[in-house]
Amino acid sequence: MRMLQKFLGFVVLFLFVAVSATGALAQQQKRLAFVIGNAAYPSGALATPANDAGLIAQTLQAAGFDVVGARDVDQESLRGAYRDFLAKVSAAGPDAVVFVYLAGHGAQFEGENYFLPVDAKIANPADVPIQAVRISDLTRPLAALPTKVNIVVLDAARPNDFPQWDQPLAGGLALVDPDPNMLIAFNAAPGTAAPEGKGPYGAYAQSLAEMMRDGGLSLEDVFDRTRLRVNEVTQGAEVPWDASKIDAPFVFFDRAPDAPAPKVSEAESQADRTREIRDFDAHDAYVAALDRDTMRGYEDFLVAYPHDPMARRVRAIIAARREAITWRQTWMRDKPEAYWSYLERYPHGPHAWDARRRLEHFDAELEPPPSFSVIVYDVPPPPPEEIVYVDRPVLYFDDPDFDFEPPPPVAVIFLPPPPPDFVVLAPPPPPVGIFVLPSPAFVPFPRWINPPHDIVPPPDNIIFNNIHNTTVINNTTINENNQAGQGGGLTTGQKPTAGAVGLGAAALATKVALPPLLQKRAALQQGKQPGLVAPLGAPLSKTLSTDHALPGANGKTLPLVNGKTLPLVNGKTVPLANGKTLPLANGKTTVPLVNNGKPLPLVNGKPALADRHLRTLGKQGEVVTGQGAGAQTGNKGKFHRLPTVNGAPVTNGPTIQDKLGRNSPTILPDQNGGKPKRLTRKDLAAGATLAPNGQGGDSGKKFRKLTGNGGGTAGAEVNVQHNLKVNKPNVEVLSRPQFHAQPKLQLQPQERRLVEQPRQQPQQANKRPTCGHPGEPPCKQ
Structure with a gap:
């Protein structure tokens, strides 16, 4: 009986431990963040939003958030990336904590707030709801998910540069009422605009990051202290605002029991x-x-x-x-x-x-x-x-018309002084790729500040695993396999490329992940080379070796064609044709470009102009030569394609002109072996003309050469798609044809492409040559 009691006791204890463990796992908090910094507006770039977004994203990473973010996104990218983020939040399950931060230009229109993507074009007030993203389109679907805490921060109340309209928009952002379990914060109070900072960070973003890093502060305290700090550092020019309907307790960081006592107690x-x-x-x-x-x-x-x-x-x-x-x-x-x-x-x-x-x-x-x-x-x-x-569209608290007195220093009883290492922050290095947020130099946390223990650790997050270790984060080492080192608590699965090593591996290893949609777009815009991480605007020749796939030319990056760069010849790139480079000879291309920049087809490595063993089947506007019906059917005869000048074929000889006024070369087969012959000035001076032959039922007109005295005809024919007349005799002879793009030909259904014909084999000695036919020598008896 006693043994049975002990057994049952062990069973109860086991079940209690199992249930407790399950409950602990169920209570683990997933933290997700979406961060955007738009600065590169065509009407004028902003100084700080991209850096601000990078700073906030880094702080959220340290707090255990799984962060995706980007800079300088257009409307389609912003909407698509946010839609993917909402799917990620939905998959995280209940009790997730969500943080959304948008920095850039904002606007309000008829009671709704909008965030401007970098491609927004606002010519009149009615353009705002079309060209910008409505904030309620972001908050409503988020509020519909079973999340625990939703924090939406709009660092977007800035002076806009819209045209001066007779019916202006209200400035700043409109007062809103947050949804349940949501906090909404503006960098400037509703109806007011904050001055644009000079950098490297805006007053609001830096103050918010400072307060988020303080351990044990509630959400209310974080944003109240942010308002005080911003008002202090801007001398009253900026007064942030927030409204909250969050009842659940939440802190970004915990404060260890052995932490120094705060200067002002909670009581x-x-x-x-x-x-x-x-x-x-x-x-x-x-x-x-x-x-x-x-x-x-x-x-x-x-x-x-x-x-x-x-x-x-x-x-x-x-x-x-x-x-x-x-x-x-x-x-x-x-x-x-x-x-x-x-x-x-x-x-x-x-x-x-x-x-x-x-x-x-x-x-x-x-x-x-x-x-x-x-x-x-x-x-x-x-x-x-x-x-x-x-009595004006927007209120500025630094408006000189009002001549406001600067506010007094903030009393310590309300706000302690900022940490010494967080007063002046160094500007971040250049971003490591398209859309990628800047990665500021990391400022380590005091040892008594830690992320809460009950959160799900974000994947591959160097910042989160090393919040006290600035050496590991800011001086990440790369081993011989070009993979981030694992010492000192460093954990990541990212693999920097050779370009990243030259830039500093920490810039890549600590960067904020792009949303999946923007990862794909970045790969496309970087020439389908996702491994390229050189900073924007930096010459690739200074970060990559000379034998790399992307060499530099005089300190400039080379254009990409289908993801590949062009070879260099004497420091210049080679012209393109159908996305491929052209063969070179003495630093120049050997294939002239015709037909809208497309090259002539190559035969045995040479342009078709240099090889006559091609045939065409009646392509409109082309002149082909050959013997008799072979010129039409392509079964006999020899053909070649001619270069063009201003859309018309040219040769070294005289030209003939069709009814449309287009010049065509007067090329006829000669009488010896069917080889083409060009009419000369002498031929034209002798009265040579082209006249219809009238024979044969093939499509297109047939012409034959008449002698200067009108006697005798040659049976050889030329197949031309238009009626021709002789362009006498003042014809310019081009010694070196110049090649230009010409309008694309409108092809008929029966037309075919140029195809390569095998070279004719030398005539066998024992094979009897043809003779006796029109255009051929008489047979010897």
Whole structure:
């Protein structure tokens, strides 16, 4: 009995351990991120978005996110890559954490926010929904998935360079309401635009990366501290914004138990957030209001310190927020009364023309009528002193017209100073390929900062496996097999190519993976050579050896044809023909280009012009020579293709001209052995003409040569597709034909291609030659 009890106890213990292990595996968190940095806009490149995206992606990699990202993508690529990313999120199962970061140009149109791909062409406001990607098209399908946390960051509220329209768009981004389990953040408050940084990183991206790297901070703390840091480093020119409906606890990094105590405890921080604004001095009151970022907090500051230098700045922040809330509620109602109500409050406000566009949609009056049902908003009408800040399409907090005082330093009670190694960041090296995000020099984490232990480790992530080890990451070594070394905790399956070794293996090993769609497009744009990882704009000759498949020419990269480069002759590339290079002689091609750049066919390595053992079957516009019916059927006779000048065949002899005015060579078979003969000036001077022979039923006209005195005919015939007339006798004789592309011929159904004929064997001594026929010598008796 006792043995049975022990056995049952072991069984229960085993089941408990098994269930606990299964539960632990089930609770492991998958982290997925999608990062885009668009900078190369045709209207003007932006300085920081690509670098910003690279910095955020690297920080997410360290936090255990499986990151895909790209820079400078067009609309089709962006939509396709995001669609693939959503499929990946769906496959990750429930409780996944998703981070989406978009840096570049943004815009709003009639209440919706848009992200501009690099191929967007905005000529008028109506182009925005067509040329750009609507943000709600990205957030709605994401919200429909059973994820635990969704974080969407739009680092896109920048001054745009749209044309100056009579009916302008509102600037910045529109206030939005996030879906459940989602946080949405802007780099600048709704209705405002942030100044474009000079680089290497934008204030928002660097501040966000700094706060994400701090261990133990909740999402709320991360974005509140980001707002304070950005406002501090930009001297008040940029005020970020975020809204959240995330209830689940989440941290990017854990803080080890032996970590140094924070300068401000969690209890003190919570106490400061609940203190009345009036209980702070003026400087700290401003920081406290900015930390809370609510209408009430800002209004409490104005009540407590109406004459403080920060009062005007706070009033501008309130003005932008009040207008954004008013427009959001107007757009949500979406009826004429709502738009009239907005126009009554803000007749020249940022969204005045959005309201009128919507009224036009309803076929309603564009201005408020004398009487209508005014809707009630959650915020009161703006006081007169606010109108000056929103009586324009966009508000800039660094607008010199307002001459705002710079904000005071952030108090330590709200925000500790930045880590010394994260104040000035070195610019990243050039990207290692098309679409690839820059890889910044990695700044190691303190040893007491670690990713949470309950996350699924991302595959092949050097950053994640070495967050404390800058030597391994920034100085990755390559062994003799050109594979990333495995020492020092380094784990990766990526294999750098020879080009990557020359660039620094870390640039390749730590790069952010491209979405699958962009991997394919990058391979195509790099000439179907996925292994090429030389930085854009860098001469390949400086990174690859001279015997590599891609040599350089005078420090410039060579064009690719079907994924292959052209050989060099005296430092110049060889012309192309059908994607293939042409044979060379003394550094020049031996095959002239005709027919839109296509070369003449080669026979035994020589152009067809040099070999007459070709035949053609009645190709329109060609002149062929031969004997009798053989010229038509190709069973006898010898043929050759002629070069062209300006679309017309030429020879060294005189020409004849058809009814269309096109020149053709006067080539006739001679009377000895059927070899072609060109008419000479002497022949023409003697009155030689071409006249129809009238014999034979083959297609096309038959012509024969008449003697100068009209006597005797030669039975040899020339098959020409058009009626011809003699072009007498002032014909320019070209000693060296020049070859130019000519329009593509319209071929008839019965036409055939040039085909190579075997060379005729020398005439046998015992074989009797033909004779006695027209064009042949008389038979000897």
